[in-house]
């Protein structure tokens with residue numbers, strides 16, 4: 001057992017391997033919770049989308065499609081760098097892992113910046129339900145519903161991504177401090193799971209909010 | 216169980232296939248297919264999700280219990296969707312208001 | 315199983331560290347159990363006071379004690395406090411926390427810090443709900459139905475909603491912790507089918523917590539958004555559907571009943587085995603019936619919406635599915651009865667509660683079949699029949715199980731015995747008081763008395779008087795354990811490590827247990843409840 005491992009080994013566990021497996025299982029179970037958390041919103045969206053096809057299509061046309069698509073690519077890039085960071089620490093390359101984690105967090109910030117640019121554009125177009133919403137469309141009610149779900153779901157996703165950025169940055173700092181090596185990197189693995197999950201959610205958000213707007 | 220040591224090549228291929236699926240998604244969106252568009256888009260997102268979960272999150276190489284958790288989460292989400300939809304799809308089938 | 319040498323006056327988890335800091339920063343699952351007991355006892359008393367005020371108001375047919383508005387707030391807060399601040403955490407967070415590591419031969423739960431965090435999160439949510447009460451309370455009922463909760467109610471819906479949202483996360487943390495602990499920390503030889511049935515039921519409970527609670531969280535979040543930003547997610551004006559909220563709410567709240575009652579079923583299995591000196595009959599069936607209840611419990615939520623505008627076809631499906639849950643529940647009752655048969659039954663206090671549970675849960679379950687039937691439900695929806703039905707499950711079932719478990723394991727938790735005769739008397743008082751409170755409510759409901767009304771026709775007064783009298787007796791019955799268990803904490807006679815001569819790893823270590831439970835990891839060689847095979851070790855020959 002290395003020094004880093006001995007430091008990180010906590011109470012109920014006898015071996016680092018045991019602790020690692022347990023931590024990973026914990027994260028997976030938490031992700032199951034998150035699936036149902038977002039799941040509630042997806043179901044509600046699906047119900048309304050079924051009833052108000054036209055109004056929701058109207059809403060999709062108001063999306064900033066270019067930024068949304070770029071953001072999808074941006075997040076895919078971040079999953080890639082996150083995986084490479086784990087790959088690097090598996091091979092005991094601490095510096096490379098540190099840099100890749102930093103890049104991952106930075107890409108996350110780029111995503112958030114673009115997302116808030118979008119929010120600002122919606123604000124200027126008076127499409128923010130509850131704060132400033134205007135529509136001359138006869139489908140105004142359903143269109144507003146669409147925007148409520150858009151803000152709720154992408155907002156919740158953005159909160160998750162911000163937490164992810166915080167976690168990844170923490171991992172980068174701890175890597176720089178030499179807390180992890182090829183034999184012990186549980187915390188990075190667990191963070192990676194969370195990061196990937198948040199990316200998966202975005203894939204679905206992109207599909208339901210943006211894709212119909214291309215027509 | 217130690218993480219599987221996938222090669223850089225595998226990660227690169229995953230990355231490229233995710234990008235390709237994104238491109239495919241945008242491309243298909245321009246073809247008018249009615250409600251099928253949304254269905255196709257969600258399916259492509261599901262494929263991306265599967266690639267991320269199985270390779271990047273190493274779901275393919277994990278112990279059975281992890282796959283059970285993944286399957287369970289999916290199954291429970293489907294329960295939520297299906298049983299809720301039994302209500303919304305069959306509403307107004309009877310010619311009685313509100314039934 | 316291993317036998318341990320106990321050294322007199324060896325430090326235990328209570329004495330090893332002293333001072334308030336050692337309690338508030340503890341990561342010891344046993345101390346966190348006690349933190350939870352303190353918290354939920356406080357909330358139970360608070361919810362109980364609300365219940366007593368409700369019963370007092372209903373003594374007379376007119377509204378005289380409190381105004382109708384206050385009455386609405388009383389039953390809402392009673393429900394919210396009892397469900398989320400008492401019943402949901404009751405057995406899992408206290409007895410579950412204490413016993414899971416001990417029963418599987420582990421030093422602690424998988425994530426001790428997360429365990430402590432769950433208590434703090436629980437307290438923050440609880441305090442927020444208290445803050446909501448201080449600001450005037452909430453009048454939506456515990457169910458938060460839209461559009462009343464989103465558009466019309468002028469009370470503290472948002473604050474209370476955020477409070478419950480936060481409490482939900484503590485429940486998720488507990489669930490994650492328990493699932494992972496049972497999967498990963500079982501001692502060598504402790505196979506799944508050697509586990510005490512209490513663990514099977516807690517495992518199933520945790521699955522429900524993890525998969526149902528997030529949906530409640532998101533439903534509450536939507537209500538809060540709708541109120542704070544004045545947008546309409548469930549508002550018919552914008553095309554929203556109020557019934558959609560009910561779908562999401564009951565996707566959690568029906569399975570939540572199993573979060574409350576499954577742990578009690580586990581407790582009853584332990585007690586019935588210990589006081590019959592027999593292995594639970596049909597162990598595998600009882601174990602899998604817990605899992606079955608947890609899974610089937612997710613398929614029935616629509617039975618709460620038969621008259622809410624749900625489609626008839628959907629209602630039919632939910633009605634049929636609801637009957638399915640009766641099967642695993644009945645399996646449990648039959649197997650407990652079969653365990654008693656030809657056992658050497660002794661009627662100690664925990665056993666009284668367990669038998670009480672079996673009887674009352676059976677009544678609650680059978681009346682559940684009534685309300686699951688479409689036609690009958692139309693007649694009794696939102697009447698006292700439903701109130702009586704779910705109190706038989708949640709109070710007659712869950713609370714009886716909690717009290718039984720508390721008595722059964724109190725010697726382990728505190729190291730001391732409680733006064734047996736007083737405890738037996740209390741158990742009988744609780745049983746009588748409970749039935750007197752809630753049986754008349756079946757009659758009231760059948761006659762048509764709707765729930766949530768402060769006034770009613772005078773001809774029903776005698777039934778309400780019976781119910782209020784029962785509630786008063788019940789209150790006495792609940793107060794007694796509070797007093798004598800506290801007394802026994804310091805003054806009761808020493809219990810020794812295994813006062814019931816029961817099987818189970820928790821009875822092999824000293825009472826109160828040492829800080830890390832087991833000096834060396836035990837190796838399990840017996841199946842659960844092996845009273846026949848462990849006669850000599852237990853001194854039963």
Ligand SMILES: [Cu+2]
Pocket residue numbers: 567568614615617618
């Ligand atoms: Cu129900």
